[in-house]
Amino acid sequence: MNILGxxxxxxxASATLIKDGQIIAAIQEERLTRKKHDFSxxxxxxxxxxxIGGININDxxxxxxxxxxxxxxxxxxxxxxxSFPLSYKTFLASMPSWFxxxxxxxxxxxLINPF
Numbered sequence: 001m002n003i004l005g006x007x008x009x010x011x012x013a014s015a016t017l018i019k020d021g022q023i024i025a026a027i028q029e030e031r032l033t034r035k036k037h038d039f040s041x042x043x044x045x046x047x048x049x050x051x052i053g054g055i056n057i058n059d060x061x062x063x064x065x066x067x068x069x070x071x072x073x074x075x076x077x078x079x080x081x082x083s084f085p086l087s088y089k090t091f092l093a094s095m096p097s098w099f100x101x102x103x104x105x106x107x108x109x110x111l112i113n114p115f
Contacts, residue, residue, distance in 0.1 A: 005064045015045035017053045025052040
């Protein structure tokens with residue numbers, strides 16, 4: 001069984017390929033794009049994991065996405081409230097990316113191909 005794990009949209013996007021319970025490859029996107037803390041979708045990391053594993057995307061049996069953005073957002077709000085008013089500037093700086101990008105993940109879940 002081939003499982004592809006994906007982490008993205010927050011910091012240090014990455015991909016991991018597991019074949020029959022063994023980690024074959026785990027790569028951060030920033031290593032390939034040369035953008036520090038690259039949080040974009042890890043397209044290059046996925047391609048490299050598949051290349052190292054000697055498979056293509058059609059050979060992947062399951063894809064896992066690790067994040068629950070609402071849980072993380074709630075934790076972030078709690079942290080900002082605990083350190084208010086010192087956190088005010090950081091709060092204002094971080095909110096646009098949360099409302100415009102990070103909370104727009106439609107449905108974080110594990111996708112399993114039944115075939």
